[in-house]
Amino acid sequence: MAQSDFAEAGADLELVGITKRFPGFTAIDELDLLIPAGSFFALLGPSGCGKTTTLRLVAGLEEPTSGRILIGGKDVTGTKSFKRPVNTVFQSYALFPHMSVLENVAFGLRRRGISDAAGKAHEALRLVELDHLAARKPQQLSGGQQQRVALARAVVNRPALLLLDEPLGALDLKLRRQMQLELKSIQSEVGLTFLHVTHDQEEAMTMADTVAVMNKGRIEQMGAPEELYELPKTAFVANFLGQSNLFTGDVTSSEKASIIVDVGGVKIEVPTSRAQRHTGEVTIGVRPEKLMLYTSAPTATPGVNVLGPGRVTDVSFSGVSTQYLVAVPGLGVITVFAQNMEFGPVAHIGEEIWMSWKVEHGFGLADEPGIVPRFSADTDTATIATQRRHQLLAEIEEG
Template sequence: MTLTLSGISKSFDDFTAVHPLDLTIPEGSFFALLGASGCGKTTTLRMIAGLEEPSAGRILLGDDDITRLPPHKRPVNTVFQNYALFPHLDIAENVAFGLRRRGIKNVRAQVAEMLDLVQLGDLARRRPRQLSGGQQQRVALARALINRPRVLLLDEPLGALDLKLRRQMQLELKRIQTEVGITFVHVTHDQEEAMTMADSVAVMYQGRVEQLGPPADLYENPRSTFVANFLGTSNLVEAKVLAGQDTAGTASAGLRVEVPGADGALRVPPDRCSAGDTEPGAMVLVGIRPEKIALVSAEEAATVPDGHNRLTGRIKDAGYLGVSWQYQVETPAGAELTVYAQNLERDSRLTAGAPVVLHWRPAHTFALDAAQDAAAGEETL
């Protein structure tokens, strides 16, 4: 059944935690509410669970209005960050707890099925303290799934795990969701977590959904500076729109913009322009992701492919990250650009102080409204 939030909002006295929002979450999908602390994502989840009463709006599961139903009457279960396992019960009894509360006596087969699903069948008689953090998280998941909810809510379920284990559990959660086919609604502040697992992501900011869509679309086509900066890293540079549209290559009506230090006009595809005013002379923010930029020494400028967007600059700092090198490049555009270069064969001339040329395909460029705060989303965690 489709989960629908229609005009749902929540206020606490004179503070609005969630402004009226509309969301449609398809049945069987993995949906993520992503944002920094205080953005309203957990409050939204709690309203779905019935733990907070909406100030306005409706929550529908299929055609059923569940807005005023108490939590125990909703076909919804929640997995929290702290797992809340019973330390005096073994794993099998923890998983069986919900069924036994409903008066179901013969639970052995269902418990075994759930433990096999989360790959803990051989640990059924252990106590929670004998398990790792990731194993405890899977027990909490099995305990929620055994009740066969229509919707499973996950409130920062991986937040207590270390980085390596968290990445392993991201893949496990996606595998389990695909196997059981239940709608998962996942709250997280971790961009990588949302991008790895979710079919769709709603990026929330100050109680509103800033942008909604598949992870790749949000990353490649941000519609605001907050989304551009919050999902990964973006280089944003002020530019002036030039007269005449770009008609090179396959672009039929793209923007041509002028940036100090650019070797000619930069080009922006028409489908990657979210700027408000694009008349000649208007100012826009031109964006490019660090991994999309190639870097060559000034001596190699002639090797830059024709048609690429180009900027000159000077390396301020070069840092080794293992899988890549990170360069900070000062440019006449008035902005310091970040470049990620895969750790293959590094040009030894690319050191601090070296003059360089940055270049990238126009198709990787996007443009946003210059009236926005170019730093929005950078300091939110």
């Protein structure tokens, strides 16, 4: 199906100085954002960061305390939700159980008196590959099929902007990954502007052209998924978008190509081009999958950082890779992801090992001195795991 046969082009979305205050706290603080027409944009962040409030403001379900909302260049700040060129797909699907799939998709068109509502509904169902189930009731469909019906119902109204509010949260892992690819394909085909709100980092990176990581009502960093992952600018982004090993120390040397940071007596080199700050106390990092494990001290090589010896405190098999936690006196617990190229772990709990990574894989953060270089998860399990690691490290240092 050609795009012109079905959906109109999307419109850009612009938020200008948006602030939203509730009694006792500020949910969004002076937010400026421009989402180009036809793009797949993801707002990513933990619970309470302001992402869902932002979506509700765009949908017209909340009013901003201050600022303006423009869709396609038109100010819609004071426009009622039902008059905005916006549709929303929720996690709960919200399908009418007494109506058939076709009737659900055609419902909005018929209410607006659009001609050939059934024909347009069939087109939308063909887009999501469910036209053969048009006569069924929602309860006769799987969760993934219901989600696609909800998507067809939203897209058939030809909104300039489609809002996705944690749309895949209720699906199991395998189906969620399948739907991620399908949503991306549909967005590419119909050409609408998609604004996707999620706390799932993998979901955001899989589907979106651009990801904005939100924290406490502000955007910490925005860019292509690869850029945010490979070159995070703050500790929050580094630890929310994947995992990171972060070290804080003083810059002892700053050359044209790289800086040298003293971390607990260990010299770690980072490319100048990948460091946000080049003097004073800085926090630097490296992703766990960039590290290599060795059971004996590796030979010093230019362009390679080496840590160790350390002791393995935990080994966790996850299928594709194995996670190792390595306690290094003076540096803390280092996380290493090793791809499972052979049967069995590379190292076992209690073993002494060394780690290395290429200098070009490191990064330096913009955080000022005194910023805690770890993302604090708000779950009891994460707290317990952290306490366990500190206990193991203390035992190793004492022994």
